[in-house]
Amino acid sequence: MSKSRGTFIKARTYLHHLHPEYLRYYFAARLSNRIEDLDIHFDDFIQRINADLVGKFINIASRCASFINKNFNNQLSSYCSEPELYQTFAKAGDEIAIQWNKLECSQAVRLVMNLADQANRYIDEKKPWLQIKYSTKQQEVQAVCSMGINLFRVLMIYLKPVLPHTAKQVETFLKIAPLQWHDKDKPLINHSILAFQPFIQRIDPKQIEEMKMTIKQESEAPSVTTKQTTSIDSSKQPISIEDFGKIDLRIAKIVEAEMVEGADKLLRLTVDLGDETRQVFAGIKSAYPPNELIGRHVVVVANLIPRKMRFGTSEGMVLAAGPGGKDLWLISPDPGATAGMKVK
Numbered sequence: 603m604s605k606s607r608g609t610f611i612k613a614r615t616y617l618h619h620l621h622p623e624y625l626r627y628y629f630a631a632r633l634s635n636r637i638e639d640l641d642i643h644f645d646d647f648i649q650r651i652n653a654d655l656v657g658k659f660i661n662i663a664s665r666c667a668s669f670i671n672k673n674f675n676n677q678l679s680s681y682c683s684e685p686e687l688y689q690t691f692a693k694a695g696d697e698i699a700i701q702w703n704k705l706e707c708s709q710a711v712r713l714v715m716n717l718a719d720q721a722n723r724y725i726d727e728k729k730p731w732l733q734i735k736y737s738t739k740q741q742e743v744q745a746v747c748s749m750g751i752n753l754f755r756v757l758m759i760y761l762k763p764v765l766p767h768t769a770k771q772v773e774t775f776l777k778i779a780p781l782q783w784h785d786k787d788k789p790l791i792n793h794s795i796l797a798f799q800p801f802i803q804r805i806d807p808k809q810i811e812e813m814k815m816t817i818k819q820e821s822e823a824p825s826v827t828t829k830q831t832t833s834i835d836s837s838k839q840p841i842s843i844e845d846f847g848k849i850d851l852r853i854a855k856i857v858e859a860e861m862v863e864g865a866d867k868l869l870r871l872t873v874d875l876g877d878e879t880r881q882v883f884a885g886i887k888s889a890y891p892p893n894e895l896i897g898r899h900v901v902v903v904a905n906l907i908p909r910k911m912r913f914g915t916s917e918g919m920v921l922a923a924g925p926g927g928k929d930l931w932l933i934s935p936d937p938g939a940t941a942g943m944k945v946k
Contacts, residue, residue, distance in 0.1 A: 619813040623765050624651050630764045635705035638912035652804045658718040666750035667798035674744045680792040683745035691756045692786045698760050714760045721753040752789040759786050771801045850905035851945035859892035862913050876942015880917040889930040901933045
């Protein structure tokens, strides 16, 4: 997302168009315990919600509850038909808990979705929609669909940290107390449930287009608070000459410049500081083609603490002026300045 390009999404704007738990799930599916940028790519966003969250997870309950509601008076089976399969799902919670506690959210979500795939394969293999046609298979259908509901319940326990609102809906649907982690160890037997209601709906691409239109309108609306874009920002605290002296500004020569795969704004620069070369990531992709930068002298903050990013480590900052996007201008010295010179 970029505010300068009109793709910055305000939280309130998002909530006018989409369910907040879509975003919670999407972020969880991509987050790790590393410090790195996280952006929203709408195609990926729609795919993860529609195919994974709804198509895999919610679909388990939808497929099974319809048989329980219609054919068995909302009553789950009096026994667990696949105890080994259930224990596989219950034991998987140990590793999932480890990943949540390590803040490896994407790994935890991946493990849960792998289990969802396994649950859907189980239902596909048992084919309750075919078996229900035979009077001799009624008990088997009830057992299979009850098993599906129980597997869904276990997955809801694992996803409750990300989907608390959905978890409350599921608790109401299953007529149970608030789900606790240890509940995964024991299935629901001979238990009554309510009629199934969709907990989460698929995203219609039209919703995304409508939100984009709102974002565009907001970005084009005149700001009443910004009267002069060139005025001094009075919110910045004054610093002393001693504080300014701590900043090591150096002339650097760009010796290499290249695109960064998967990054919307960044270029990877290799800069010569006279006595060493460094890698610096600069958010100037929209303003400068890489081939135009090679050989150019710029001003670099040389004593920043290196920042670890998803694409590598940035060992400094290239200075530029402007609001961002295509409206950026690199700060360059007059001819005669050489790499490594200190800016005073």
